Amino acid sequence: MSITTPIRTSFQASSVAFGFWLTLPSSAVAKTILHGASGSSTKFSWVLVDAEHGLISDYHYYELNNAIGSENASPIIRVPYAEEWMIKRALDAGAHGIMTPMCHTEADAANIVKYTKYPPVGTRGYGPMFAPHSMRDVNPGPDYDDQINDGVTVCVQIESRSGVENVEKIAAVDGIDVLFIGPFDLAKQMGVTRGGEEHEAAIGRILAAARQAGKKAAIFCTDGVDARKRAEQGFDMISITTDVNVIRGGMLGELRVANGEDGGVRSSGGY
Numbered sequence: 001m002s003i004t005t006p007i008r009t010s011f012q013a014s015s016v017a018f019g020f021w022l023t024l025p026s027s028a029v030a031k032t033i034l035h036g037a038s039g040s041s042t043k044f045s046w047v048l049v050d051a052e053h054g055l056i057s058d059y060h061y062y063e064l065n066n067a068i069g070s071e072n073a074s075p076i077i078r079v080p081y082a083e084e085w086m087i088k089r090a091l092d093a094g095a096h097g098i099m100t101p102m103c104h105t106e107a108d109a110a111n112i113v114k115y116t117k118y119p120p121v122g123t124r125g126y127g128p129m130f131a132p133h134s135m136r137d138v139n140p141g142p143d144y145d146d147q148i149n150d151g152v153t154v155c156v157q158i159e160s161r162s163g164v165e166n167v168e169k170i171a172a173v174d175g176i177d178v179l180f181i182g183p184f185d186l187a188k189q190m191g192v193t194r195g196g197e198e199h200e201a202a203i204g205r206i207l208a209a210a211r212q213a214g215k216k217a218a219i220f221c222t223d224g225v226d227a228r229k230r231a232e233q234g235f236d237m238i239s240i241t242t243d244v245n246v247i248r249g250g251m252l253g254e255l256r257v258a259n260g261e262d263g264g265v266r267s268s269g270g271y
Contacts, residue, residue, distance in 0.1 A: 003138055003151025005096040007074035007237075010045040011216060016231045019046035019076075021220070021242035023054030023271070027067030029243055034071035046074040048239055051090070052101055053271070058086075061093035062130060069094065069134030076155065082108065084115040088125055091116065094134030097153030099180060104162040106169040112156055113175030117149045121175075153177050155218065159185035164202045171213035178237060179210045180218040184270065207234060222270060242271050 002008075010017035022030055030047060038044070047068045049056055056064070061077060068075040074096035079086040082100035090098055100112050114122040132144040154175055158167055159182035171179055181203055187194035190202065203219070210217035211234075218237035221227040227240040256262075 002149075003135060003144070003147045005074045005135065005151060005153070006072055007046045007076065007096060007153050008151070011236065015042060016235065017045045017216075017237045018042060018227070019044055019048060019073075019237070019239050021048045021050055021054075021239050021271070022064070023050045023056070024243055025054075025056045025060040025064070027063050030064060030067050031071060033243070034068065034073055044073050046076055046097070046237070048099065049075050049077045049095070052078045052080045058089045058093065061090055061095070062133075065094035065096075065134040069096070069136070072136070074153070075134060076153065082112050082115070084123065087112070087115040091124065091148075091152065092128055092131050094131050095152075096134065097155060097177075099155040099157060099178075101157045101182070102160060102163070102185075103156035103158060103170060104160055105166050106173050109156055109170045109173040109176050113154055113173060116152050116154050117175065118145070121149050155180045157182045157185075158206050159183075160189040164190070164205060167206050167209040168212070171209040171215050176215060178216045178218050179206055180220075180237070181206055182220055184220075210236075245271060 007017060020033065034044060049064050051057060065075040076097035076099055077090040077095040078099040078101065079090055082103070087098055098116055103109055103112065116122060116124060118124050118126065128144055132138045132140050138144055155178035156170065156176055157180045158164060158170065163170065167179065170176065183194060183203065186202060187199050190198065192198040207217045216236040219230050219235050220239045221230055221241065222245070223241050227238045230238050
């Protein structure tokens with residue numbers, strides 16, 4: 001038996017699990033996006049709390065996890081690096097899942113799994129006083145302790161040439177749930193053009209490796225158009241954009257309208 005989280009529930013459904021990138025340390029921003037009707041036939045099932053490149057640190061984890069969890073979405077914390085203490089801090093603050101950047105080998109993947117699980121499966125230190133607070137209907141004690149090893153969602157980012165070359169072995173590691181593509185770093189680390197033939201071939205290989213291993217394939221997108229394309233390719237989990245991208249694009253678009261200029265400001269094509 002394992003804890004059921006919104007992201008896990010989405011994985012069991014036939015639809016894509018859509019989420020977004022939170023780079024600002026603001027529960028108000030997260031809840032503004034998540035609260036109430038979505039205006040769509042679907043809602044966001046997860047939020048990436050970006051502690052790698054965003055302005056978020058572990059000081060903010062507890063509040064953000066609880067704000068997101070209260071809106072029936074899963075907070076997934078991207079830690080700055082795949083270090084055991086960083087993963088432990090995120091999980092103890094109530095993250096439903098972990099994302100680690102730059103997974104290059106199956107040995108990297110095996111260590112990440114080990115850091116996310118309690119013994120005897122892994123080496124996660126025990127001290128979950130606050131961890132269950134972000135999870136509906138999960139009581140402190142055995143409810144959390146005995147189920148979280150299977151309930152936590154473990155995402156590793158494939159965003160380097162070595163990661164692509166080893167992706168089939170990474171995908172085969174027991175305990176890895178999601179192969180998440182960071183397309184910007186993938187292009188830069190490979191020294192290829194983002195969206196070019198070699199870049200898309202690498203993305204296709206990662207998607208195929210996830211499928212073959214029975215894991216979920218995920219990708220970061222810049223806007224809804226990009227996200228729709230990836231959904232049609234068969235990705236299971238998609239980040240459609242970032243908080244700051246929408247805030248900037250929306251504000252400058254309204255400025256253009258106010259100034260009598262035609263059209264709006266498109267997204268920057270990045271973060």
